[in-house]
Amino acid sequence: MVDYIIVGFGIAGVSVTEELERRGKTYLVYEDSSQKASRVAAGVCNPVVLKRFTMAWRGGELMDGAISFYKGIEERLSQSFVDELPVLRRFNSVEEENLWYEAADRPVLREFLSENILKNKNEGIGAPFYLGKVHKTHKVALSQLLSSYMAYMKAKNSLIEEPFVHDDIEILDNGVVYKGVKARHLIFSEGYGMVQNPYFNQLPLVGNKGEYVIIKSETLRLKEAIKAAFFIVPLGNDLYKIGATYDHQDKSKETTEAARDKILKKMKEVLRCEYTIVSQESGIRPTVRDRRPLVGTHDTYKVLHLLNGLGTRGVLMGPFLAKQLLNSIEKGETLEAEYNINRFA
Structure with missing residues (x-):
């Protein structure tokens, strides 16, 4: 008997698992390494859309919490995964330089975009125009983090490395049973693998x-x-x-x-x-048509839940969304409409 079964262990999966650890919940994770998006991602934690010089969805709000979350994992595993990494935007024209100045003056971007543009001093880089610097950005070594966390779970018998068979789920009124293991709740965090999930594959996951x-x-x-x-x-x-x-x-x-x-x-x-x-x-x-995450509970089976659709900024959004999902399960808090899966009901 465990509190949770988690299916899939990319950014969404580790976000849920670590949040459960902090809440003192028991869990069993199933992972077959079939989805690679989290492991190959560059792991840059950056709240700014550098193509258009705009703030990413909730970027500034989520930034500090995300870095604190990953540093907490460093402490748990006694390893280092997070480093400050400034990001430089290479301008292609004087017009882009002027757009940067305008963006850096906006209140929502002011703490992240330097108002002083830089001249390139690296002979290995060709930059005929100036460079803009983004503050407070970090790099998370995702592949190393996921591998180390899996070793941690394996040592405490909380990891099963095999494909998950959806047809073998037995759904009860107060939980689920899967291959002899009973859990109060089951959370799917399968990334693009969700297209094979019979309980949630009607959602518009594009990929x-x-x-x-x-x-x-x-x-x-x-x-x-x-x-x-x-x-x-x-x-x-x-x-x-x-x-x-x-x-x-x-x-x-x-x-x-x-x-x-x-x-x-x-x-x-x-x-x-x-x-x-x-x-x-x-x-x-795992991207979604409306470019918002997929978070919530199945409309019929209230013990089945989902955290998915983190797209290109999963490293930034995962910790926040995992906390919101567990608050909705454990405390009955209402998920916000813009990322709640019931927007597609």
């Missing part, structure tokens, strides 16, 4: 495929992330992650030559250094 290229360059020497056509994120040891692409049509798990060529073609405009390609990664992000 888009993102691919990254990992390069090695001993002369680039970036200490910040650069946002140009794609992000360039330093990983340490002269390694850099570049991406990601967006493809709404291809739902395959394999990397593609077309995505690699697209990334490298765009990077020719930015990189002025020698580099070698080390690897390529891909994952399908």
